[in-house]
Structures are given as structure tokens and as C-alpha cells.
Amino acid sequence: MTNSPGYQTLLVFLLSLNFGIVFFDRQALNALMPFVQPDLQLSGTQIGLLASGLSFSWAIAAFFVGKLSDTIGKRKLLLIIATIAFSVCSFISGLATSFVFLFAARLLMGAAEGGVMPISHAMVASEVNPARRGLAQGVAQNLGSNLLGSFAAPVVLVAFATAFSWREAFYLAAVPGLVSAALIWLMLREPVPAPALTAAEKDDKLSILDALKVRNMWICVVVGVLMVAHFVITWAFMPIFLVQERGLDESSMSWVVGSLGIAAALYSFLVSGLSDRIGRKPVMVVLPFLSIVGPLGVLFLDPGAFDGFGVAPFSWLAIAGYGVVLIPIIFVGWAVNGIFPIFMATIPSETFSARHHATVLGLAMGSCEVLGGVFGPTLAGALNDAFGRDTFLWLLMVLAVISGFVSMGLKETAPAALARRGLEPAAA
Template identity: 75%
Template sequence: MVHANIGGAARGNWLKNSPGYQFLLVFLLSLNFGIVFFDRQALNALMPFVQPELGLSQTQIGLLAGGLSFSWAIAAFFVGKLSDSLGKRKVLLILATIAFSLCSFLSGLATSFLFLFAARLLMGAAEGGVMPISHAMVASEVDPKRRGLAQGVAQNLGSNLLGSFLAPVVLVAFATAFSWREAFYLAAVPGLISAALIWFLLKEPEPMAAEEAAAGGAAAEADISIMDALKVRNMWICVVVGVLMVAHFVTTWAFMPLYLTEVKGLDPSTMSWIMGTLGIAAAIYSFSIAGLSDIIGRKPVMVALPFLSVIGPLGAMYVDGSVMLLAAVFFVGWAVNGVFPIFMATIPSETFSQRHHATVLGLAMGSCEVLGGVFGPPIGGMLNDAFGMESFLWMLIVLGVLSGFVAMGLKETAPAVLARRGQAGAA
């Protein structure tokens, strides 16, 4: 039987942590995940420099992005479980941070597609476990009254500001002044600094006592299976929308920098600032869209924003002459990024009982990455090779429209909206 979410647990390590420590924890985890995305986005931003030297085809560019997503998703499943089993979240987080930093350095040594592909696979394996461990640390160490905001900041703020905004601007400037290899070496440094800060400033979360784990009778019932979860309408809709939208996100970043330089004729510096617009937009929308969904409901934003996203690829094709107008179109179209926390975490957690959250959140995040992130970019690359560089833009439009239609089947879960309707619990 599937139960409605009944709210956060009353117990946890957060009772022993001062507000100052809780703020420090969230800040460092957000910074660390921002560095993860800085390294992940580095190849996308540097592709106009890398492609001609290594002679990469569009299909190979797609495989590089998809390969990282595949190893990322696999690591997210297994490293998260390993941290639960060992109870050593801080140690595993530090090891993962050092590992992905070294993989960035390795990317700079690449002399062929296969070398670079292997380096990106290793990077995905190192980075994949960072977010599950970070979410687990926030869940146990931060006051439940601020847990939603804390997890949103940990996942979205640093990743968008550092990975989506700062990475293209800084790395392209560095590659222009020196070379793309030196830019990858530069990208490796922040992770090592972040690992040191986590080591010295954060403490290892204490394992939850058995009596706390069993509070509320949660241990008395078995966890639901993945197939049981997928029988719930909101769950399978979140998975389908997630697959489509993650494919949209990863494909955009895999090919848009190259499209702007090769087809639109922009210089690398201008391209980097336009792509940086997406990072600023995502940082703003990650909070504003979530707040809006608290007021008007999850379903309206989940339906409307994928349809709005089509103006981004349309702008890329048809806006000529004005860089500022193109950046403004990208900014508006990228509002769709604000729904990512909603379908990955908010709706699943509001649809299921708290004791099932680990299963359903892992299902939502993992399936999005392993299906959308792995298959989206290679398909976009093959379409580009076969029909021209604009093909991936039409693919983005199709993904956005399909997501909007699928989201129409959601059942509303926002507590404020349900209260106005006189409903006691989630769908």
C-alpha cells in the first residue's frame, strides 16, 4: 500500500547542530556540487577548441556527454547505498571530490576520442555519488523546517552559478589565452580545495540510532519495490518527464556552444557569455519556480514551462544580429530548469510516505540520468551528422512539447493547494 507523505521526522542529528553549522554544511555542499558541475560542463564549453584538434564527429560529441551521464547514474545508485552501509558519508564525499578533480586533469591529457571518452566515464563514476551523499547529509544534519530550502540550495545554487554560468566564461577565456588542455588543468584545482575544506570544517554525520530509525513504525513495513512505485501515476509521470527533460538539458549543453560558434558565427567569448545566461537563469528559477509551485501548485508549472522552453531553440535558429536579444530569449526559455527539483524530488516526496522516499527519489533521479542523459546526446549527435547542425534544436522542441503533454496527467500534491481544495493529503 502506498501512503501519503506525512512530513519530516522529528528526530535527527540536526538537534545537536547549531544554525551556524547547518548553514556552513549547506554552503560547502552547494559549493562542492557547483565544482562538480564546473568540471562536468568544462568539456561542453571547451568543445569548439577540442573538436577540431581531436577531429570529433557530432556523434562522438554526443557519446562523450552520454557516457558521462551513464557512469554518473550507475555511481549515484551504488555509492549512495555504500554510504548508507558504511556510515562514512564525509570520507566517501571527500574521496569522490578528489577523484573527479583528477579526472578533469586527465581530460586535459587526451589525445584521441577513446582517451577522452575513458576520462569522462571515470569522471562520471567519481561525480555520481556526490549528490546522493550530500542530500543524505542535509537530511540528517539540517532542521526539517529548512530542509527543503537547504536541499534546493545544495543541489541547485552552486551547480548553476559555478557550472552553468562561471564554467563557460572562465574556461573559454583561459583556453583562448592558453589552450583547452590548460583549461582542464585549471578546472581540476577547485575540487581539491573543496575536499580540504570539507575535511577540516565538516564532521562525519552520526549513524541514526536503531530506535530513531524505527520511530513511527517505519521499520515495521517493507520498502516498496520500483515496480510498485511505478504503478502510481505521479511516479511514472515524473520519471517520463524527467527522462525527456534531462535529455533536453544535457543535449542543449552538449551542442549549443558548437552551434553558436559554427552556425551562428559567434566568437568563443561571446558564446561563453550567452551560455552563461543559462546558468544565471537556472539559479534564479530554481528558487522562484519552486516558490511559485508552492502557491499555484506543482502541476501548472510542470505543464506550462516545458511548452515555454521551445522558445530557446527557436531563438537559436531565428534570432540574428542581436546578441542581447538572443541572451534574453535563452533566459526566458530556460525557466524550464526550475521544474527539475519538482519532478526529481518534490512531487515524489509529496506522493509517497516518508519511509519510501529513498526508493522513489533514487528512482526519479537515477532513471532521468541513465535514460535521458545517456541516450539524448548521442541521438542528437546522430541527427546532426545525418541532417545538419539544426537537427538537435528540433529535437529539443519535441522533447519540451512531449514533456508538457505528459505532465498534464499529474495529480496535484502542493499542500497549500490541496488545503484550499479541502483535501487532507497528497494525491
């Protein structure tokens, strides 16, 4: 490892910041949906399709851009181009006058954003000390994305949309990406190319089917499909559910869902760091089961119940009491967000050799998005239209429980956990 600790820290910080801005733009529509839906007269199915469309083009980009970065080796350049492109797409979203216009804008944004994380994780895997890989990849993927995308996006953009309009909020969301692209250009260097491959290594090509024959890979893909669906469904429907079904005003809603971002930012350190110590498998099994407390809290806790404490139902005091009780419940359940970089990046990168990292990371992230992110919210929207707006909460719990059981089949890859057993890390 030739990079200094200072540069490794800078690398992870800037990649985390950049991915945070990616999610700031991605989450903007979810946070602004209580404003957008009445204006554009969107149905539940159309809300789901907007989330699905972005996930679909995101997935396609993750597959191909990850492979492209392995092929040409220009990871920094590709990252900068993608960052500028998704910022432009955020501005275009603010111009939308119909469902079709907005759907097209979200497709373009997904195509621009999809390659960011495979490239970022490949840079971390090659530039950061392997002993801190889990923590570094957890911070790169989860810290910025949750502080900016899951916390700042709903709070800042809802306040901006209330003061101006949802269109101006999208224009605002376009600015940070341009700043991030400039910082990456000025402060990071192109990763040093891997040593020239031997003849045997050149023949060692990895196809998608070959990768999926490895147990850890297909388990990561299955869990990823389920948990990405869980994530996208939560963000697509929770904000509008809290406003239209639980009676929260948009500002109160933004703080409740923003608590998800604070929780996940903390878990980006705690869960990833814990997995470095105790192993990847234990956290992958336990946290999906724990996550069901969040949907249960939203499902059975009603602001109207607080009128028994001497306050009018749905008054600001009742809403405040509701938030005080609900936020800790959500906070505990959202610990599951900490496993996302583990199944998307850490386990695949510890299972395969370094020359295949961007390829397998693109496979992990792309398949999660194209199956979970595309079909999950569309299914949830259709179920909501057919059976009621709270149906998505039951679907979240089903997805989480299945994920926990599937994760039981993982083979441990954490170096520290293997060392305690007297085993050496091995890459397929």
C-alpha cells in the same frame, strides 16, 4: 528538527557549492568543445557519445551510491570520496589525445560524480526543516551548479583556453573540488542516523519496481528522462553551434551560453520557492511549454540579420546586437531549469517515507541520466550528422512539449498547497 537555522544554511550552501563544482567539471568539455573538436577531429556523433558516456556512468553511480548511503549511513564520507575522485578525473581529461582516451576519462568522471546529488538531497531532506525543503533542495541542486557550471565554466575556461590551451583549462577545473572536499570534511557533520527501525519497518523494503508503481514516481522518471536529455543536448551542441553556424567567436559564445547559468541560478530560488507556495504541479506543467522560446530564438535569429542596421554581418557590432536580443530570449526559456530539483528530489522525497529517500532519489536521478542523458545526445548527434547541425534545436522543442503534457498527471505534494485543500502530506 534539532539543527539550528545557521547550520541548515551552512549545509545547503556547502552542498550547493560542491554540486556547482561537479557541474563546473562536467560542463568543462562542453564549453571547451570548439577547441577540442578541431584538435581531436570529433564528429557530431562522437560529441554526443562523450556526453552520453558521462551520463551513463553518472546514472549507474546514482543508483548504487544512493542505495549504499542508505545502507551504511556514511553520507558525509561518501560525499568527500566522490568529490576528490571527480577532481582527479578532470585532470585526466586534459591528458586526452584521442576520442577513446577522452571517452574513458568522461566515463570515470561520471562514475565519480553520479552519487553526489542523491547523497546531497538525502542530507537536505533529513537535516532541513520540511517547510523549506523545496527551496533548500532547489538551491542545493541549482544555485551552485548554474553559477559555477553553467556561467563560470564557459566564461572562465574559454578565457583560460584562449590564453593557454584546452588542456590547461581541464587542469584548472580539477582544483576547486579538492578545496570543496576539505570544507565538507571540516565544517559538516555526519547526519544523525534515523531511529532504529521497528520489525514492521524492516520488512518495508522498497524495490525499484514497487517505487515505479507509484504515479508520481513514474511521472517524475518520464519527465526527468525527457528534460535531462533536453539539458544535456543543449550543453553538448549549443556552444559549438553558436561558433560554427552563427559565427560567434569563442569569447562571445561563452557569454551567451553563460547567461543560461545566471538565469538558472535565479530560477533556483524563484521556481523552487514558488512551488513551495503554489504547488509542485503548476510549475512542472507550465515551464516546459515556456522553454521552447529558447530554441526558437537560436533557430530563427541570425547575426547576419543585423547588417541591415548599418553594420557588417558577423562584425563584432553585429555579434553584440545578436547577443543583446538572444540572451533575454534564452533567459526566459531557461526557467525550465528550475523544475529539475522538483522532479528529481522534492516530489519523490515528499511521496515516499524518509527511510527510502536516497533510494528513490537515486532512482529518479539515475534513470534520468541513463535514459535521457545517454540516449538524448547520441540521438541528437546522429540527427545533426544526417539532417544538419540545427536539428538538435527541433528535438529540444519536442522533448519540452511532451514533458509539459506528461506533468499534467502529477498528484500535488507541496505541504502548503495540500494544507489549503485541507489535506495532510502523505508518504508512500
